Amino acid sequence: xxxxxxxxxxxxxxxxxxxxxxxxxxxxxxxxxxxxxxxxxxxxxxxxxxxxxxxxxxxxxxxxxxxxxxxxxxxxxxxxxxxxxxxxxxxxxxxxxxxxxxxxxxxxxxxxxxxxxxxxxxxxxxxxxxxxxxxxxxxxxxxxxxxxxxxxxxxxxxxxxxxxxxxxxxxxxxxxxxxxxxxxxxxxxxxxxxxxxxxxxxxxxxxxxxxxxxxxxxxxxxxxxxxxxxxxxxxxxxxxxxxxxxxxxxxxxxxxxxxxxxxxxxxxxxxxxxxxxxxxxxxxxxxxxxxxxxxxxxxxxxxxxxxxxxxxxxxxxxxxxxxxxxxxxxxxxxxxxxxxxxxxxxxxxxxxxxxxxxxxxxxxxxxxxxxxxxxxxxxxxxxxxxxxxxxxxxxxxxxxxxxxxxxxxxxxxxxxxxxxxxx
Amino acid sequence: xxxxxxxxxxxxxxxxxxxxxxxxxxxxxxxxxxxxxxxxxxxxxxxxxxxxxxxxxxxxxxxxxxxxxxxxxxxxxxxxxxxxxxxxxxxxxxxxxxxxxxxxxxxxxxxxxxxxxxxxxxxxxxxxxxxxxxxxxxxxxxxxxxxxxxxxxxxxxxxxxxxxxxxxxxxxxxxxxxxxxxxxxxxxxxxxxxxxxxxxxxxxxxxxxxxxxxxxxxxxxxxxxxxxxxxxxxxxxxxxxxxxxxxxxxxxxxxxxxxxxxxxxxxxxxxxxxxxxxxxxxxxxxxxxxxxxxxxxxxxx
Numbered sequence: 001x002x003x004x005x006x007x008x009x010x011x012x013x014x015x016x017x018x019x020x021x022x023x024x025x026x027x028x029x030x031x032x033x034x035x036x037x038x039x040x041x042x043x044x045x046x047x048x049x050x051x052x053x054x055x056x057x058x059x060x061x062x063x064x065x066x067x068x069x070x071x072x073x074x075x076x077x078x079x080x081x082x083x084x085x086x087x088x089x090x091x092x093x094x095x096x097x098x099x100x101x102x103x104x105x106x107x108x109x110x111x112x113x114x115x116x117x118x119x120x121x122x123x124x125x126x127x128x129x130x131x132x133x134x135x136x137x138x139x140x141x142x143x144x145x146x147x148x149x150x151x152x153x154x155x156x157x158x159x160x161x162x163x164x165x166x167x168x169x170x171x172x173x174x175x176x177x178x179x180x181x182x183x184x185x186x187x188x189x190x191x192x193x194x195x196x197x198x199x200x201x202x203x204x205x206x207x208x209x210x211x212x213x214x215x216x217x218x219x220x221x222x223x224x225x226x227x228x229x230x231x232x233x234x235x236x237x238x239x240x241x242x243x244x245x246x247x248x249x250x251x252x253x254x255x256x257x258x259x260x261x262x263x264x265x266x267x268x269x270x271x272x273x274x275x276x277x278x279x280x281x282x283x284x285x286x287x288x289x290x291x292x293x294x295x296x297x298x299x300x301x302x303x304x305x306x307x308x309x310x311x312x313x314x315x316x317x318x319x320x321x322x323x324x325x326x327x328x329x330x331x332x333x334x335x336x337x338x339x340x341x342x343x344x345x346x347x348x349x350x351x352x353x354x355x356x357x358x359x360x361x362x363x364x365x366x367x368x369x370x371x372x373x374x375x376x377x378x379x380x381x382x383x384x385x386x387x388x389x390x391x392x393x394x395x396x397x398x399x400x401x402x403x404x405x406x407x408x409x410x411x412x413x414x415x416x417x418x419x420x421x422x423x
Numbered sequence: 424x425x426x427x428x429x430x431x432x433x434x435x436x437x438x439x440x441x442x443x444x445x446x447x448x449x450x451x452x453x454x455x456x457x458x459x460x461x462x463x464x465x466x467x468x469x470x471x472x473x474x475x476x477x478x479x480x481x482x483x484x485x486x487x488x489x490x491x492x493x494x495x496x497x498x499x500x501x502x503x504x505x506x507x508x509x510x511x512x513x514x515x516x517x518x519x520x521x522x523x524x525x526x527x528x529x530x531x532x533x534x535x536x537x538x539x540x541x542x543x544x545x546x547x548x549x550x551x552x553x554x555x556x557x558x559x560x561x562x563x564x565x566x567x568x569x570x571x572x573x574x575x576x577x578x579x580x581x582x583x584x585x586x587x588x589x590x591x592x593x594x595x596x597x598x599x600x601x602x603x604x605x606x607x608x609x610x611x612x613x614x615x616x617x618x619x620x621x622x623x624x625x626x627x628x629x630x631x632x633x634x635x636x637x638x639x640x641x642x643x644x645x646x647x648x649x650x651x652x653x654x655x656x657x658x659x660x661x662x663x664x665x666x667x668x669x670x671x672x673x674x675x676x677x678x679x680x681x682x683x684x685x686x687x688x689x690x691x692x693x694x695x696x697x698x699x700x701x702x703x704x705x706x707x708x709x710x711x712x713x714x715x716x717x718x719x720x721x722x723x724x
Binding site: 235 | 427428429430431432433434435436437438440441444445447448471472473474475476477478560561567568583584586587588589590591592593595597598599610611613615616619622623
């Protein structure tokens, strides 16, 4: 095996989200990351050059790379989340590129749900504005562990250190208010490439990492919860063969914590206790399983377990709750019905629920809690209370992004109408 | 903590296995579409991993245009035999014989678009409620907008502007009678990931992915394989070249690339150095800017 080949097998995966509009230079920034990392190919470039010419644009519009749908190209807007991929020798990246306007809050929430990091673009001429606050609020609501504030268009403010510092100080106040833990700042010019991939020659006062460098090196392993062992059972494997006549394996993905053979576990909802006999995979047994691995657990006792059950550490179980308080983002054109009944999908479990109360809505531009308007419609973020028909095994979203999240499904249309984060 | 670290291929693998298991759990009669190309081979490999030591709990389905590379069909049959997997084959020729579709004529005639009718008929006849496909978001701009769990109405159509939001790893496969889902377990993989994974796992692939001598002719900048299915123009001449295929689809619209790569390491280095996308060799995408979106809306893979 050559060094080149082996190098590719040693990369980590980082998912990040970018919220913003064309005006912030978001497309230019993504275009530059893709172009400089050679993720844009000649035939793609040729195709968008032709499209740009057809539309009469003077410059090649890199947004055409991500705006894949006919309607998006015709209207020159991003409607949906677009996923983009690029890699450097250190990491493979998945970008969830989401439109930044307020009417696309739901797309931002979607992109943020799986992200390890968020890029927040600030136009250095405008500084921290309402939109910055909104993007930061959503990134934090979805508990994206790392926030990178890209102070863009530095070329238009004469690469001024003073401007950069002022925006940085302003943003720190926002971060404090939102209780954001890890925030970093980079002065960039996406247009000219300053501090995107290569260090800027125009800002020698900035000694920090370039954006790509930061994306390559942010520590993400410890962002996962390795404390609370949680294993939602997805599927029961029972081979119909003589060789594995009595085999019964519980297939699933480790939500959090570590599982090892010999660990004492408890099965919810039955509460029965057992021990992990083995952790099975196609390639044989393994010594431990941790998130986000997909494995099959084998227990020493023959207990009745099915999809929707959860295998957890015997001495550390999630709460079993029927009355649940959560933040939700409403994602459907049909507003939430007061006292409406919906299906909740939580891990591999499902339950009917009834909305009991809307405690408040959040004005995402001012972050104020609104209590005199209880109508929850498309793109609204609200704090609600609901009752589920059976107990759900939950952790708070802050503690666990997997056992703390759920979606709500309209029973009539089958559409996913809300995303929820348990408080 | 370094000990709880997994590389990008293992993380993608875990995600795909999770998605495939969700399909088995949420649907009554799913199938996995299988073309004999590298993406479907990887997807099938992941399915075997998802249910081991049990067999894969669903059938594979091949929509056969009749315009195949013989090496692919042989490979497919051997793999099914070896793994004891049930294979359903539906033929585009049958749809033509039944008068459901009319074959395109002319030099650039392709059965690529006709496959949609054969596929949708198969889904309806066999009451399939979910068809998994090996589509990847990095392949094409319309596919970049695709969900893992993609809803299809009773006509098999995709409505890209009205897709269900998909958050965390919570997949909503609920539907009404007559509707179905398309699920794409390897959505987040790139061409490079697929090749690296084939290398890492030592997965067998048809030999036409490796460098070999072949009779080809040039059309619109693509090297097409000489075969009975593709009528040649008088101006086109047959030549022998050292080539391999970067993708394998219908033989009438899949071009070869000149290449000396005859090992997986070579292929990985070639893909890394490549300046064009793999679909650049696919004639079917070049019909219009939104060719893929239009076909997908009708119910294409």
